[in-house]
Amino acid sequence: MEAIHKTDLLIIGAGFSGMSAALFAANRNVNAVVAGGAGGFEYSSGLLDLWGLSLTQKGRITKKPWAMLEKLSRQEPGHPLARIQRKTIQQAFSELTAALKHQGLTYAGYERKNTLVMTPFGTLRPTFRLTPAMRSNAEAVAAREPCLILDFKGLREFSAVFVREMMKKAWKGLRAETLEFPETRLQREVFTPFLARSLETEQVQEKFLTLIRSAVKDETWVGLPAVLGIHSSEKILDRLQAESGLRIFEIPTSPVSVPGIRLKEALMRALDNTSVTLFQNRRVTEVNALPKGGFHCRLDSDIQPVIVHAKAVLLATGRFLSRGLYADREKVHESLLGLPVWQPESRDQWHQQAYFDPAGHRINRAGIETDAFLRPVGPDKRPVHETLFAAGTLLAHQDWIRSRCGSGLSIATAFKAMESYLQIRPGLC
Amino acid sequence: MPEKKCFYTEVLIIGGGVTGTGLARDLALRGIPCLVLEMETINAGASGRNHGLLHSGARYVSSDPVSARECRAEAEILKVIAPHCIENTGGLYLAVKGDDEAYIRLFPELCAKAGIPCESLTVKEALELEPALSKHTIAAFRVEDASVEPFHISLENMNQAIENGARYFNFCRVVKFHMAGKAIQKVTVNNLVTRQVFEIEARMVVNAAGAWSGEIAKLAGIHVDMIYSKGSLLITHSRVSGHVLNRLRPPSDGDILVPGGTVSIFGTTSLRVDRLDHIRPTVEETDILVKEAAAMVPELTIARYIRAYAGVRPLIKEKDPEGSGDDRSVSRGFSLMDHRLDGIQNFITITGGKMTTFRLMAEKTANLIAGRLHNTRECLTATTPLKSGAPSRMTEAGMSFRLRSGRDETEDITLCECEMISRNQFKELIAWLKKNRKTSDLNALRVHSRLGKGACQGTFCSQRVTGFMYDEDYLKNDEGIYNIKDLLRERFNGQRPVLWDGQLAQAELNEALFCGFYGLDLEKPL
Ligand SMILES: Cc1cc2nc3c(=O)[nH]c(=O)nc-3n(C[C@H](O)[C@H](O)[C@H](O)COP(=O)(O)OP(=O)(O)OC[C@H]3O[C@@H](n4cnc5c(N)ncnc54)[C@H](O)[C@@H]3O)c2cc1C
Ligand SMILES: Cc1cc2nc3c(=O)[nH]c(=O)nc-3n(C[C@H](O)[C@H](O)[C@H](O)COP(=O)(O)OP(=O)(O)OC[C@H]3O[C@@H](n4cnc5c(N)ncnc54)[C@H](O)[C@@H]3O)c2cc1C
Numbered sequence: 030m031e032a033i034h035k036t037d038l039l040i041i042g043a044g045f046s047g048m049s050a051a052l053f054a055a056n057r058n059v060n061a062v063v064a065g066g067a068g069g070f071e072y073s074s075g076l077l078d079l080w081g082l083s084l085t086q087k088g089r090i091t092k093k094p095w096a097m098l099e100k101l102s103r104q105e106p107g108h109p110l111a112r113i114q115r116k117t118i119q120q121a122f123s124e125l126t127a128a129l130k131h132q133g134l135t136y137a138g139y140e141r142k143n144t145l146v147m148t149p150f151g152t153l154r155p156t157f158r159l160t161p162a163m164r165s166n167a168e169a170v171a172a173r174e175p176c177l178i179l180d181f182k183g184l185r186e187f188s189a190v191f192v193r194e195m196m197k198k199a200w201k202g203l204r205a206e207t208l209e210f211p212e213t214r215l216q217r218e219v220f221t222p223f224l225a226r227s228l229e230t231e232q233v234q235e236k237f238l239t240l241i242r243s244a245v246k247d248e249t250w251v252g253l254p255a256v257l258g259i260h261s262s263e264k265i266l267d268r269l270q271a272e273s274g275l276r277i278f279e280i281p282t283s284p285v286s287v288p289g290i291r292l293k294e295a296l297m298r299a300l301d302n303t304s305v306t307l308f309q310n311r312r313v314t315e316v317n318a319l320p321k322g323g324f325h326c327r328l329d330s331d332i333q334p335v336i337v338h339a340k341a342v343l344l345a346t347g348r349f350l351s352r353g354l355y356a357d358r359e360k361v362h363e364s365l366l367g368l369p370v371w372q373p374e375s376r377d378q379w380h381q382q383a384y385f386d387p388a389g390h391r392i393n394r395a396g397i398e399t400d401a402f403l404r405p406v407g408p409d410k411r412p413v414h415e416t417l418f419a420a421g422t423l424l425a426h427q428d429w430i431r432s433r434c435g436s437g438l439s440i441a442t443a444f445k446a447m448e449s450y451l452q453i454r455p456g457l458c
Numbered sequence: 459m460p461e462k463k464c465f466y467t468e469v470l471i472i473g474g475g476v477t478g479t480g481l482a483r484d485l486a487l488r489g490i491p492c493l494v495l496e497m498e499t500i501n502a503g504a505s506g507r508n509h510g511l512l513h514s515g516a517r518y519v520s521s522d523p524v525s526a527r528e529c530r531a532e533a534e535i536l537k538v539i540a541p542h543c544i545e546n547t548g549g550l551y552l553a554v555k556g557d558d559e560a561y562i563r564l565f566p567e568l569c570a571k572a573g574i575p576c577e578s579l580t581v582k583e584a585l586e587l588e589p590a591l592s593k594h595t596i597a598a599f600r601v602e603d604a605s606v607e608p609f610h611i612s613l614e615n616m617n618q619a620i621e622n623g624a625r626y627f628n629f630c631r632v633v634k635f636h637m638a639g640k641a642i643q644k645v646t647v648n649n650l651v652t653r654q655v656f657e658i659e660a661r662m663v664v665n666a667a668g669a670w671s672g673e674i675a676k677l678a679g680i681h682v683d684m685i686y687s688k689g690s691l692l693i694t695h696s697r698v699s700g701h702v703l704n705r706l707r708p709p710s711d712g713d714i715l716v717p718g719g720t721v722s723i724f725g726t727t728s729l730r731v732d733r734l735d736h737i738r739p740t741v742e743e744t745d746i747l748v749k750e751a752a753a754m755v756p757e758l759t760i761a762r763y764i765r766a767y768a769g770v771r772p773l774i775k776e777k778d779p780e781g782s783g784d785d786r787s788v789s790r791g792f793s794l795m796d797h798r799l800d801g802i803q804n805f806i807t808i809t810g811g812k813m814t815t816f817r818l819m820a821e822k823t824a825n826l827i828a829g830r831l832h833n834t835r836e837c838l839t840a841t842t843p844l845k846s847g848a849p850s851r852m853t854e855a856g857m858s859f860r861l862r863s864g865r866d867e868t869e870d871i872t873l874c875e876c877e878m879i880s881r882n883q884f885k886e887l888i889a890w891l892k893k894n895r896k897t898s899d900l901n902a903l904r905v906h907s908r909l910g911k912g913a914c915q916g917t918f919c920s921q922r923v924t925g926f927m928y929d930e931d932y933l934k935n936d937e938g939i940y941n942i943k944d945l946l947r948e949r950f951n952g953q954r955p956v957l958w959d960g961q962l963a964q965a966e967l968n969e970a971l972f973c974g975f976y977g978l979d980l981e982k983p984l
Contacts, residue, residue: 072967074975088981149921150939152977185873188925195936207929218871283921283971349963350970356958358745377741380957384950385943385979390969392962430966430974 031336036062036306038450039326039339041313041365042353044069046421046439047345048296049121052128053447055303062337063300064308064328068351069422073435074148074281075255075288077126077136079118079157080110081143081433088387090155090433092143107426110434112401113441121444122437126158132295133263134160145170149187149254149280151195155433160288162257162266165278169250175202176250178280179241181210183219186282187254206244211236224256225287228265238272245275255279255287262291308335316342316366318414341416341454343446344368344397344405345439346423353423354396361395363423368405368413371398371425389431396425402449403442416453420446463656467493467625469827470645470660472632472674474498475505476608476813478666479615480820480839486622487842488828488835493658494616494624495647497631499905501612503668505813507769509691509725511702511716512536513814514549514602516576517709519568520561525791525812526572532815533604540844543610547717549603549702550584551576554753555594557707562597565706569601576601588699590755603702605718608813613906617846620894635663635677641803642678662804662827669734669772671809680800682807683775686732688768690739691725692747692956695762695913698722698755705754712750715758724751724758731770739766744955762960764913765952774810792819796826804830848890873926874919876912881926883907888932899933900924900941901948915949915961917968943978 038054038061040047048070051063080094084104091097095115102111110118126136136158138144143155144167153170156163169176178189189205197203211233213219227233241251257279258265270277281288300307308328315327324342328335346353346365355364361372372395373379379392397405397419404412405419420442422429429435469485471478474496485492496502512533515526537544553562569576577600584598585591616626627649634646636657645658665674672684697717705713716723727743744766751758774793792811808823821837828835870882884903891902900923903909909923910916920942927933933941946968957965973979 072970088979090977090980148976149925150942150976150978151936152939152980154975154977183871185871185922185925188928190931191925191928191933191938194928194934195938198935281975283918283975348966350966352963356962358748358958375741376745376958380950380954382738382954384947385973387979387981392957393966393969430970431979433974435970435974 031334033336033338034062034306035338036060037339037454038062038341038343039064039313039324039337040343040345041065041316042068042345042347042351042421043307043309044345044347044351044421044439045073045436046347046443047343048293049125049440050343050345050420050443050447051305051307052125052296052299053444055300055305056124056128057447057451058304059447059450061305062308062339063305064311064313064337065346066310066312066351068347069435070289070293071286072284073289073292074286075160075292076146076154076156076163076281077122077158077436077440078155078433079122079143079437081155082431092145092155093141094143094157094437095141105426109424109427109442110438113445117445117448118437118441121440122158124444125440128299129292129295132298133261134291134295135263136160137164147192147196147252147280149192149282151192157437161263162255162277162279163281163288165276166252166280169252169276169278172250173200173202174250175248176200176204176252177245177248178203178205179244179251179253180205180207181213181219181224181254182207183213183216184221184224184254185218186221187280192252192280202248204246204248208240208244211240220285221254221256221282221287222259222285222290225259225290228256228258229261234265234268238269241269241273241275248275250276250278252278252280254282259287259291259294311335313365318417322415341418341450343450344417344419344423345421345443348396348422361392363397366417368397369407370395389428393428393430394426396423396427398425402453403446404449416450418446418450465493465656465658467491467658467660468831469493469662469664470495470658471664471666473503473666473668473670474500474612474616474626474628475503475666475668476501476612476615476816477505477668477808477811477819478664479612479619480816481664481666481808481823482619482624482626483615483622483844484820484824484837484839485827486619486624487838488824488833489623490824490828490831490833492619492624493660494619494626495630495632495658496626496628497650499628499901500616501609501905503670504769504772505608505612505668507691507767508608508813509714509716509723510606510608510718511714511814512544512604512606513812514604515572515574516549516551516569516601516603517704519565519572519574520708522791523568523572525815526574528791528818529812529814530574530602532818533602535817535840536606536814536844537604539840539842540611540614542845543607543614545605545718547603547605547701549601549704550579550588551599551601551704551706552584552591552595552754553597553706554592555596557596557705561708562706565599574601588701588703590698590757591703592754592756594753597706599706603704605702605716606813607718609905611813611816611844613848614844614846617848618844621846632674632677637678637802640801642805660804662806662830664823664827665805665807666809668809669770671772671807673734675797675807678797678802678805680797680802682795682809685773685775686730686734687771687773688729688731688737689726689771690743690747690766690768691723692744692763692766694722694724694758695764695960696720698758698761703754712747713754715751715755721764734770737768737770738951739768739955741955743768763956764915764961765949766955767952772809794819794822794826848894873922874909874912876914876919877908879907879909879919884923884926885930888927888930892932899937900927900945904945910945910949914964915953915968916945917964917971920945939976939978942972946972946978
């Protein structure tokens with residue numbers, strides 16, 4: 030027998046846009062189910078970007094996201110972020126960061142400005158909202174005082190020497206050192222999520238403190254890959270700083286990324302005991318629109334499939350990596366419902382000839398076109414279905430990678446989709 | 459990298475492909491000092507962009523029986539002197555429904571006439587040997603084709619030459635000849651990395667510049683009529699067959715599938731081009747190949763391809779009134795030109811031919827040179843094992859991992875997961891490169907190993923290996939990110955035509971990481 034689950038709203042995809050939408054639904058007491066993989070989170074640096082690319086100077090970043098968004102709405106009125114009012118985007122960010130703070134992740138930043146954070150390549154990337162350990166990263170970069178960068182034996186994804194070499198020209202007192210992370214003597218390889226979880230115990234924190242103290246010479250700052258805990262990261266940071274008297278900061282790492290996991294787990298906790306049910310790691314394999322309205326959906330499962338009857342669906346299934354979009358040699362398709370996909374004419378136009386072409390690759394702008402309510406539209410520009418919505422990176426006419434707007438796009442469109450849902454809902458069945 | 463302003467050598471060889479390196483080995487084994495100049499790195503030209511098929515000769519039985527015989531003889535020699543560079547896969551010739559039956563009937567006869575071993579199989583036997591074959595197969599023959607690792611061959615050539623006194627400079631481009639009377643007196647060279655200009659004096663100058671031979675000859679005022687025939691190939695994500703599979707029909711697009719280690723290589727196309735810059739595989743060629751593939755091996759239409767690449771066949775135009783117009787029918791035999799006939803005493807061009815026959819080409823060329831220099835030592839290349847002390851086995855797909863088994867790995871970790879290359883293996887390779895080549899960048903590692911050549915195409919390994927190189931003091935300042943940028947640029951040229959399905963997803967992750975996160979797309983990432 031198949032279990033049947035009835036809900037008002039099924040959110041498909043538990044990436045950043047799906048989970049943001051789920052949180053907004055919970056805050057509004059909407060009866061909803063969110064189903065899907067966590068995809069993007071494990072890749073994400075955990076920095077919340079709003080907009081980072083300059084639209085006035087090619088190949089440069091910007092510190093002024095709002096000014097750029099204003100420019101965007103003139104230059105690219107079809108861009109999903111250009112279609113959402115600044116006030117709405119601000120609301121979306123505040124509501125999300127408030128919920129995260131409640132779960133122990135304090136995301137803050139400037140009102141109007143981006144902050145520049147150092148990466149493991151010693152490059153600086155602009156971001157909008159960030160955790161305390163990353164804010165210190167930016168402060169350290171700005172201060173350029175004597176600083177020790179640490180890495181750990183067996184950790185392949187991060188090299189302190191790399192950072193030092195890249196930055197040493199402008200930052201004299203930078204030193205690099207490799208330490209053996211507590212209790213990893215027998216391990217050939219170590220992974221950041223493992224280190225982060227082990228730092229959750231007091232005993233390891235103790236040993237870690239001793240280790241840092243012995244490594245520091247005359248430095249006042251210590252930078253290390255993002256491994257300072259998962260659930261109690263801020264408490265751990267406070268303790269380490271208080272007891273060592275040092276300023277300690279994190280450098281986000283490449284996947285699997287601890288700050289991304291923190292974000293995902295905080296959002297999951299925020300859904301506990303709310304009107305939203307999470308079916309984690311379940312793929313939705315079928316979505317059928319019913320003639321009378323609403324959808325009949327099937328969720329994959331090892332044990333038994335779950336059938337969900339939903340009055341509305343929010344599609345937040347991401348792009349190619351998350352399999353929300355699928356491309357064969359001829360065309361790009363939307364994987365679940367076969368929705369129309371806006372795309373360049375032929376495969377030869379998908380990518381520029383040069384990898385780093387500042388114009389960006391055109392395939393990245395392919396995606397789902399919507400109406401003002403974020404409902405996917407057909408060639409006639411009318412919604413494909415009354416109560417089908419789309420949010421996140423699968424939307425057309427944006428290149429979140431090059432413009433550094435991944436989180437902002439996901440949060441803002443999830444918020445907008447939720448508002449639209451609430452506006453349209455009264456007319457439902 | 460040379461820092462002096464002027465060098466002297468007995469024989470200057472222009473071009474570090476299989477021909478140039480093979481010639482260096484031959485000369486060095488005869489005790490003749492030589493110097494190889496390569497404008498990029500070993501095998502940057504056709505030698506690194508071919509099919510990797512060690513021809514049994516069967517492909518040429520109808521069009522060029524002389525070449526067929528040469529291939530057979532040379533393949534036999536190489537299997538003895540360089541077994542570690544060759545996978546003795548055997549080959550099949552296959553016809554499918556609709557293929558020319560007259561050609562099929564003629565094939566075994568032509569093979570016999572040219573002395574190429576060829577055994578007739580039943581379709582059932584063929585399908586048992588290779589389950590991936592089309593159910594529409596109508597005829598099958600077994601031949602002695604094999605698969606060869608071209609990088610490995612050329613690296614061994616050069617390394618063995620160096621062990622015997624030869625020298626090698628890469629990133630050095632020949633730009634000018636200084637003529638003195640009837641001879642080339644000096645050669646001007648640009649170091650493309652340091653931008654230094656220097657000169658080389660040599661008693662003999664050999665033009666082994668492959669498709670660029672015409673350009674080099676022009677520096678001496680000589681006209682060599684060349685045809686540039688571009689061929690594109692696709693690399694599958696996993697190996698498709700045990701044997702080399704050839705379509706039994708007159709040479710055409712997409713009729714050879716060569717397995718090598720963990721992958722298979724499918725090709726080729728043949729497209730006449732007028733210029734040698736910007737040779738890249740295109741989306742259109744990729745589609746032609748994928749469509750053709752279905753006839754012989756149906757699963758190739760849905761296979762995952764990790765990249766495409768293109769090379770230019772250096773073909774010498776012969777005055778052949780019956781030319782069919784297809785460049786594949788231009789002779790694959792080689793041309794050895796003694797430019798004394800053009801009035802230049804110390805200049806030789808060796809071009810055309812095949813990778814399979816490089817040793818023979820080198821032998822003939824070296825004979826000519828030795829005669830001129832009054833060196834009477836014999837050619838040793840057919841009997842001397844083609845093996846140096848260098849760690850070049852890592853260029854073989856799947857080899858790094860096999861080489862690791864049995865070693866003590868307690869302190870080692872894997873840096874490249876697609877190709878299973880460990881930190882200690884990179885360490886050895888870097889140390890060797892440092893000592894023997896004075897270079898140690900990411901690109902050199904790529905040439906000398908399978909770094910960046912697996913499914914991830916550099917996404918994970920390039921960051922790890924760069925970090926490791928910094929840790930080991932092989933990289934300084936901001937070199938690392940420029941190394942990575944170069945690697946990504948280079949890899950992208952081959953990925954662009956095969957970016958759909960799984961590889962497109964991989965490319966998205968790649969871009970999210972290197973552009974979105976690390977900011978390498980920016981003009982000034984710092
Ligand atoms: C390498 C990398 C680095 C990044 N760094 C940053 C950064 O520094 N700053 C930043 O702001 N953002 C960053 N991002 C994250 C980016 O913000 C998010 O990936 C994006 O916002 C998420 O958008 P999304 O939710 O639309 O899609 P995804 O995150 O792709 O989520 C889609 C989800 O839908 C699921 N799904 C797909 N099909 C189905 C189905 N049929 N049934 C159920 N579930 C399904 C997938 O499993 C996936 O979990 C990064 C991402 C990557 C990949
Ligand atoms: C698509 C394709 C498939 C093929 N498949 C096979 C096969 O399966 N089996 C087989 O046996 N053969 C095959 N061949 C043929 C084989 O690859 C070539 O015959 C062989 O590699 C030629 O080697 P080469 O050293 O003469 O030329 P190249 O390898 O082209 O070497 C010439 C070198 O000269 C350098 N150079 C050029 N100008 C200068 C300058 N001014 N200064 C310094 N250096 C310079 C170039 O950078 C280059 O590295 C194939 C060829 C192609 C194109």
